[in-house]
Amino acid sequence: MTTRAVITGIGVIAPSGIGADAHWKTILDGGSKLGRISRFDPSSYPVTLAGEVPDFDPDEYVNARLKVATDRWTWHGFAATQEALDDSGIDLSTLDPYEAAVALASSSGGNEFGQGELQALWSEADGKVSVYQSIAWFYAASVGQISILHQLKGQCSVLVAESAGGLDSFAQATRTIRRGTKMVLAGGTEGPLSPYALTCQLSSRRLSVSTDPERAYLPFDAAAAGYVAGEGGAVLVVEDLEHARARGADIYGEVLGWAATHDGRPSRPGYGGDTEQVARAMRLALRRADRSASDVDVVFPDAVGVPECDRVEAQAIRAVIGEAVPVTTQKAQVGRMYQGGAAVDVTTALQAMRYDMLPATPGLTDVAPGCELNFVREATATRTDTALINARGFDGYNTSLVVGRYEA
């Protein structure tokens, strides 16, 4: 019998708020959490909006020694991890450290910190980087620091498949658990808001230049014109079912199946991806979850807000699951947190199961031709047993994940 992996803790640090409860309240209340970038003066850039984590005080989660040695993205990681561990009630001291691990995704590393170091290096003839550059900027910084802080010494992973890796991390956590590890932290956080990181993102030509927070990011809408970047994300506790049951854990849901495919073609304006590969990821994920399309109660799409990409995704969802299945996304409200966004979607799916409530898709008023799906227009009280979540990464990455209500 295959080892089962369940989710027993949620930590959210996102534009929707800090902590799982704040996140859920925000998405039920509606209202955009996007706003003018405050991290720096964005007036000289075509993009001025972003989703920032409100009222985040790193000192609540990060000691002074670690704070100077890490980027904001890692602070978000520390905080989300702490929230998730607290929520799960797991006592790490009862675990063999080799049976606990951390597998997070990151699309771009310690941007704000890295830009500061590049400036120190290049602005003066004899400039140099600080002793922390080598451990703060690189993609493994958050996972390394979290493994050290919490003594998670099993097989750790850092996955960087642009926005799809956030879902891949749940697959990897489950693979790791099936090989004998008891607990793996999965998900991811991001810190994409520095002037240079924004400049890099601009070259994808996928960001919205709108200045209206309510209308800037409108996936599947006729007015869709790109996405708004968000910072933060979520870290979740994925646990061996038997271990979770033995300690009487409160179980949010089960990781049932997943699949990753690739378009085999690069992303470029006008090309929205390979419908067949997006569909195949969903189909394979369902097959591996031992679920059929009719079992799916809700779909959380990638919803990048780029018209050609949205059309491809909508077509793939219709092909695999049909037109009747409820589809909902809150990305318009909180922004695209890259890898972190996928982890936040997993969170929302689990909360929908727990509270028997499907949150609405904010902002959507006029569905774009080709994007017709059964969007959840108002929060709806209904039971969810099986949720399908999609995440797509720039340049052709497609991942689908199926999570389900836990049943003994």
Place this chain on the structure above:
Amino acid sequence: MSQQHSGSGASERAPSGLTSSAESSATSERAAQEGRRRLSGGAQRPDRRRVVVTGVGVVAPGGVTRDQFWDTLTAGRTATRKITFFDASKFRSRVAAEADFDPLAAGLTAQEIRRADRYVQFGLACAAEALAESGLELTEEVLENTGVVMGSAVGGTMALEDEYVAVSNTGQEWLVDHTFGGPFLYQALIPSSLAGDIAHRYGTHGPTQVVSTGCTSGIDAIGYAMQLVQDGEADVIIAGASDSPISPVTVSSFDAIKATTPENHDPEHASRPFDATRKGFVMGEGGAVLILEELEHAKARGAKIYCEVTGYASRSNGFHMTGLRPDGLEMAEAIRVSLDQGRTNPTDVGYICAHGSGTKQNDRHETAAFKRSLGHHAYRTPVSSIKSMIGHSLGAIGAIEMAACALTIDRSAIAPTANWSQRDPECDLDYTPNTAREAKVDVALSVGSGFGGFQSAMVFSRLKEAA
């Protein structure tokens, strides 16, 4: 505290022998913990699909093809030189191993060259060589079940730094001028470009990933790929790693923590793993790709099989982002689990391709880990560090070392540790000094140790058919 952990107190003075009365109580406690762990295992499920290597491609300093690479290694030639890519005069460490790489000669198209940062170009070249050797016919059916999993520690930092200099006007502006940014800047920011560009070239549709666990990225990417094939998520994975870190920001980063060698007067002998006079590592660059394939899939098409990937494990030391305790416990645990998975006896190990970075603490840490995991057999096993010749290419090197392991098994030769002349009492194994050896190796073990505290081990074994 200083980033270059120099050890402290009793554990610093503990000898590196198999057992020692001088071990600190903390170390004993850690050893007890390890003992407890021995009962539970990372044992391989018997029904798990088997994974073999059917193609190898390498770009490395001193040799930008598989055969040139192997010639360099077996000749014991070093490729470490004075840095030429930029004016390194303001840095503490000014030596590196640069690859003599010509992307056009490697078959890249003009558009690939424009779009791809150097490390991605390495990846494309390696994938082409490995795929060609594998003889795999990329039919639609094969492409559906072929994935790409690559590792990289620092990704597109070379392009990111170049572009940064322009948009910031040489670091003068915090609010950088985006209008000076190039069209492929986003691809430089996201290291997923490495696997993505390989998938684009061949039109693969299987699971695609970039694994970035610092200096263990290469082993971890191949390990990730191995698990995908074992679990039936793919039949074939183009797996490996690539890095091109020889740029000011990365050189400065390792300068700052004194991890790289400060000896610049004799670049060809600057990388001296396991030698008593070692002073730090020498940066390198390059990449390697292995074609990982499900055993029956490979047999059905009559593929040449280099070896079987019989074990992989990674453990974290939970100790320090860059520092290592001298006891090597976590690396020993990774080795133990990776051997267990293939039901390989420690005494069957015929070669250890060491991490051997040439820093004081790494080589001592690793030597202790070999003794702890292999017992007295550690003293009888040839060990070598190819970083003595081609430098340390961060995330790439793990894959390059796995390529070396596959070639070792295939070609019955063990690459030496160059520049070895003085024994360090704490590094008292057989490091295959200076001269390659002929030897039939059935089991090759490789390890990696990286920032973040990651310790990874992988075992390649000559294919044994089930009785």
